[in-house]
Amino acid sequence: MGQSIESGTRNAKYRLRRYADYCEHRYIVVSSLPASSGLGPAVKVRLRSASAAWAAGVVGAVAIGCYYLIPAHAQDVLYVVIGLASVAAVEWGALRNLESGRHRLAWHLFAAGLLLQVAGDFTSGYWEIFRNAQPPLPSIADGFYLAGYPLLVAGAFAIPRRSSPLLAGTALLDTLVVFLAVLLFQWVYFVDVPDVSGLHSLGARLVATAYPVMDAVLLVAVGQLMVPSVLRTRAYRLLILSIALWVVADEVYALTSTSYNGGWLDALWLASYVCWGCAALDRSVAELEDAPRDPLARLTPVRLTLLAAALIAAPVLIVARRAAHDSVPVSVGVIAGLIALGAMGRFVGLIRTVDRARLAEQEVRREAEVAERLLRFQNDRLRELDRLKDEFVSAVSHELRTPLTSISGYAELLRLDEKNPERRRYLDIVERNAERLISLVSDVLFAARLQDGRLQLIVEPVDLQQLIVHAADAARPRAASTGVELVVRADEPLGVEGEPERLGQLLDNLVSNAIKFTPDGGRVSITGARDGDLVRVEVSDTGIGIAPEESERLFERFFRSQVALERQIQGTGLGLYISKAIVEAHGGRIGVSSTQGEGTTFMVELPAAS
């Protein structure tokens, strides 16, 4: 015995260790999943949820099968048990699959409605088992049943919608029309019949009337759910199926109540319970309310068919009754009138929607027209301003050049006749400064045109080698006057596509800059060479150089280096700006490299002519 206890303990210890191993193993497995995966758990949850719905379905089906194998009283018990299980499944599914109270509300209502149905089942079961009779009409059971329907309907309406109020209103109106059509048939065939009107008490008549009306309402609830563009998930299909089963069972029961013997119809109600539970258990129930919705109220074919069917319900009914030599009750007229009003309302709604859309469109079009006119006005004004500016710049240029013509012309004239060297020097200064002013005026005019983006090149084949030689020749006197040596190295023809005047201006700018910034006795060299698809021109000097922090800003308009300002080297700060613009207009690049105190090199690359 002691041994057995011992062995039992060992067994327990063994099991405990196995469990620990299992846990550890599972832990290891989980931790060995790649961090980014996250797929494993999700798949597991989905499988578990699907299996919950499937298991409920299978168990339900088996239970329904068993229902027909057991004695009558046991049937009553099983009936209630299946109902209760479904209620529990709906609640459990709602709590597990849905997050907020707002989303759970519909399923709480379903559960409550179903619970009342189960209470009704329980009451009638009680009558059958203990009194061995059907409950009377009306009974408490009817109270439970009828109280359950509104909750089920409310549940169907409580599934959160994302549609606009207008859309919801339209859907409601459509539903109302369809409901009236259903009610018409319910009324004529189940309410306004001798079976019901012959009932002895008012209560019995009311209850007998209430059932078909409730079924009509329940049908409408299904219609509400079937409003287009709801996501057709499994939960959605199960829910529709459960309500449909319920209504069909009710209707068939009502039609055959006199000859009903408690047979196969119970299977429909029980299946409805089971489907309801499965719908809640299925994980896709969460997607039911997140269905993307159509932003526009549309008349889909389904809707149109339903509305058409509703509209012809009364005529069809009248013809059918006449054909069967039955009377046509007054209620047909009343309900047909209500249907007509509903259709009318829908019609008015449609026309208003179209009107609103047309008004909105007109408004938008008017606004667009105003905006367009405003834009045209502003455009004209801008063009006018542009023209005025252009005229102004060119007029100012003209007005400055005219007096400068006299200044430089007469100075030149005086200098020619002047014998006194000192006076000749003075006149030189006047002339030189007039020159400066002229080139300043030219540069400003050119920069203004550049800024307008109006540097349009008149392109032709140009030999850059010749232009380099030209520029050097033009600069030679000035270089000589400050003792700067000018070296040209361009041994081959350098064909490019460009405007000769602008390229000449570019070279003049670079060369005169280099001479300006090179002290007496220095050297300026100009090289031109082909480099693959490019023509490369470099202008280097042995001048004062540029500070690294300034080389970035060198090509900006009106920028002048600190050294240039300190040493009072003449210039406007436009030359390099213009040079860069010219190079870029030719599809090339310009750059600079410099060592302070040693010299500067400007590099220009232009695409070679093919």
Next chain:
Amino acid sequence: VSDQPLVLCVDDDEDILALVEIRLGSAGYEVVTANDGLEALEAARERRPSVVILDMMMPRLNGLDTLAQIRADPQLADVPVILLSARVQEEDVRRGLAAGADAYVIKPFKFGELEDAIERLLYGAGGF
């Protein structure tokens, strides 16, 4: 009648007109001046010049219109015309040449440039 070439010089700016007159005179040209297009046409019809130097912006009749009238006049149509203007934009130059000018010299000018242009028009590119 002298054998010096006659240059008709037209400008509304008296100073420039005087300058051109002095320089051309000392360079051996006979110079007639006019202050605007109408005066210029009158002078040209009176005595056919060898070359006309024409400013663009003038009162009464501007340079381009004067040029057009010179070209339309059978007596003057083939007289060489040099436009001498402070209007330096490409459009202006293009318009001037399109109107029938033989040369375009921009103000301010070195006298040498103007002289070169006159000589080229009078004696051809080869010169002398």
